[in-house]
Amino acid sequence: MNFFELKADKFTSDDHHKSILGSNDLKFCLEIVVEISDFIKTSLGPKSGDKLIVDENGNILVTNDGYSIIKYLSKSSKYDDIDDNDEDNNIINIKDSNNNNSDNLNTNYNNNNNNGRNNNFSKSSPIDRKRFQTIVELLIDCCRTQERLYGDGTTSVLVLVGSFCSSALKLIFEKGIPPHIVSNGFQYSLKHALKLLNNNYYLNVNINNDDDDNNSNNNNNNNNNNNNNNNNNNNNNNNNNNNNNNNNNNNNNNNNNNNNNNNNNNNNNNNNNNNNNNNNNNNNNNNNNNNNNNNNNNNNNNKEKFEISLEKVTESSLLSKSISFYKEKLSKLSIESVKLIHSYYKRVELKRIKIMTVQGSSLEDCRLIKGCLIKRFFSHENMPKTIFNASIIVLSCPLEFPKPKTNFNISINSINELNRFIEIKSNYFQSIKDKIKTIKGLKCIVCQWGIDQEINEFLYQLGISAISWVAGDDLERISISSGANIINDLDNIDNNSDDNNSEFIGYVKEIKELVMGNDSSSRYIEFSDCKNSSTATILVRGGSKEMCDETAQCLRDSIHIVGGCLKDPRIVPSGGATELYLFNQFKYFKPSSLSSSIATTTTTMMIAIKSWSESLLTIPITLLENGGYDCQHYIIKLIQLHHCADSGSDDFRYYGVDINNSNKEFDLYKYDDDDKSSTNHYDGNQNIIQDMKFKSWELLNLKKSILKLATETT
Structure with a gap:
């Protein structure tokens, strides 16, 4: 007997039926979570299996990401076609059976659940389908929060949720513990676990490990030290000449005292050096030895703090992915892109990093673009395909004759009316040309809308390249990276401006048109080395669409890991x-x-x-x-x-x-509590049981x- 059956005699008949129904509802929901978790837990870890998912449109997805899997699981269990009247009838039938006998209630309810599961949640069990869908949506919200905050760990969340629900099932329905006590116990356990992790268990990441910066700093320090030593040597010679008449014993004592003082004050200024050059050399040697000893001690005591780099942490986040054989290259791309944005904004802005996938080639051709990449082409075939040191403007207004949004007809009954129409159109285009001519040194125009063929010919004759029909998101990224303000109306351009309308002009070091693969119709335009290092684009190449999508998802996860390390290492x-x-x-x-x-x-x-x-x-x-x-x-x-x-x-x-x-042969060494010998350790090269801090x-x-x-x- 469970807790609810023991307390059943204290309720009325209606309350008794409701309590049993409620307990069965709770049990059903917990069992659903456990089943979903058992299905997804096979995708946890580096030796896990990927799921091949085919959606209703025939698209294929191969992934081991828990969030992606459960999203497709939700799509496969829709209940929009459930008839409300049938649902009400089923509820009435259940209540009628409850009034007859409580034993029949349990039997009928379990039979309904089993039938619903065997029939894959068909229309014969709409209540079960809604319950299942509700549980799936709850898990999706949980994974969505984890994905939005950290980009990783969704599979672990689902596995732990299933484990906690399995424990709750045993506590409530086997040991008879009330649900609210189980909930409180879990909450207290969580608080204590977070306290343990915050105290003394965590390690630190060395995020400032740039070799170039360190080398330059060392060179500058060496030059300064050399200058100081030369000055000190001159002073030392003068001091030695002045002290020739002193006793030798006193000199020796003074030298010894100076040596001791210098050893104790290694961090003082160079002006406090000894008077003798020989003593200085000895002190330098002693200082080097002391520094080496201190470094060795620090490495032994806090080895994890000095050996854990940002690259290693990022690579470890890719170990469980299907593209782990390229983890070094992908982690490098993630770190460079995040640091590029962080150096400009002085904070982590992951939305400024865009990942574009282009099918073809291999993963080795993935690269970072310090700027933007858009899937467009130049509006005129004869325009130059590569532009260096380009001054650009960004337009959100069309460079063509305005057209009404509704259908219309123009009736022309004479030559004069036709000439008048042509004159109006030419005057409109001439005003556009005059506005463009006022901007000196312009080399490229990026337009969100269309560009008329007459304007294209005019721009080609002036040596100005143009790009039309650029998406709004890409237009904003180009504006931010180049430093050009978006022009909503050409009337905003001042023909008599003294500063050449500099607020509307952006600068890009190189603009070039790329053809990906052998398909000439797949053309892209790259804006690289822009004025502001405020946007970054990672170009992902792969042999198939599925490989590109999985690589892009792995890059998003690693980018979130790098951003999280910069926020809290x-x-x-x-x-x-x-x-x-x-x-x-x-x-x-x-x-x-x-x-x-x-x-x-x-x-x-x-x-x-x-x-x-x-x-x-x-x-x-x-x-x-x-x-x-x-x-x-x-x-x-x-x-x-x-x-x-x-x-x-x-x-x-x-x-x-x-x-x-696991590819290495292993033999576990039995560790006895009584044996405390120094040789009683695990061999890290032979076992899958490892010290994971390394x-x-x-x-x-x-x-x-x-x-x-x-x-x-x-």
Whole structure:
């Protein structure tokens, strides 16, 4: 008997039926989440399987991204064609059966659920279909939030949600714990987990590791030091000549004192150097030795802080993708694009980075454009295809004779009327030509609308290139990157301007027309090295449309990771290490340590808290299962390692599962708590159990967001 059956005698007959129906609704919803999670968890990790999805239009998508998968799952379960009258009739029938017998209620309800699942949510079970769709929409909203904030971790969110719901099923329907106590226990567990992650578990990323900048700074420092040393040498010679009459013993004592003082004041100015050149050389040698020793100590104590670079973190986010063999190139493109935008805006503006996919060629031809790329061509075939140091204007008004939006007819009954019509049209075009002539040095015009053929001929004769029918988004990006204000009306151009209408003129170092592949109809125009480094475009090439789309999705994820590192460079190891650490720490969880208001936590609350921590193990278990390993054997070993970290024998807090190391032959070393010898370690070159702080990482805020969304969704 569950909790609801034990308390059934306290309700009236109607309340009794409603409570059982409500409990069955809760159970049905939790089971649906568990089923969806079991379907998606096979796409978690580097050895996971991709899903091949075919939509209603025949388009193919190959991905392991949880958000993309569940979006298509929602499309395949629409219930728009459900008749409301049928739904009402079904509800009435269920209520009638409830009034007859409560036992028949459970049987009929379960039969309806089973029929609905077997018939793939057909019209015979509209209530089940609506419930299923509601659950899917809830999970989609959860993944959408994660995707919008961090661009990654959607699959992990869905896996954890399924694990938490599975634990809730056991707590509510097997152990009889009320749902509100389970919910409170999960919330308290989340607060304690976030507190543990914020305290002393995270690592730091070195985001300022530009070699060129460091080399230039070192050269400048060396030059300054040389000048200071020369000046000091001259002063030292004078001092030595003045002190020749002093005793040798006193000189030696002074030299020793100077040496000690200099060793203690390594960071002082160069003016405090010793008087003797020999002593200076000795001090420099001593300082170098001291610096080397200090560096070695720092590397040993805080190795993770100095070895974890932004490139490694970005590459680790691509390990589980199908294009992981190009992770070095793609991570480099992501870092360069984000840093380019960050250097201009002094903040992360990911919307200024555009990813364009062009089918053909290979992934090796992917590149970063410091500007814009649009799928257009020059409006005149004889216009130059490449322009250097171009002055451009951006128009959102047409360069053609205005046309009414409605159908119209012009009646011309004489030659004079025809000449009058031609004169009006020529005068209009002449006014456009006069406006363009006033802008000196103009080389290119970018127009959102059409350009008349007469204007095209005029521009070609002046040596001005033109691009027509540019999309509004591309027009805005060109305006921002080139520094040209968008002209809404040609009347805004002043014919007598003293500054040549400079506020409307932008500058681009190079504009060129590109033909991608062998298809001459697929032409693009590239605006590179613009005046303002405020926009960036990543050109993605691939052998197929599916490969290009998957690469673009992976680039979006890595760009979000780079942006997150620049905002907050704190990371945690992946591979299930963080979940194992939290699970181990919850063994010592005391409610009084969280807040005084929870000091009187009941036993049922503690059961819910323990169940939440056990649910975290689904991440390393899923990684091992997808890799084809005995998850029970390895999980036991990992739990033992994390337990040894608490005993102080060694720091095993960051140990997790490295599936990428599975191609090497392994033999797990049995770790005994009684044996504390120095040789009792895992060989990192032979095991899939690795110290993940040197292998792969994910953002601390991303991990916290995964835990928050999974817990709150449950």
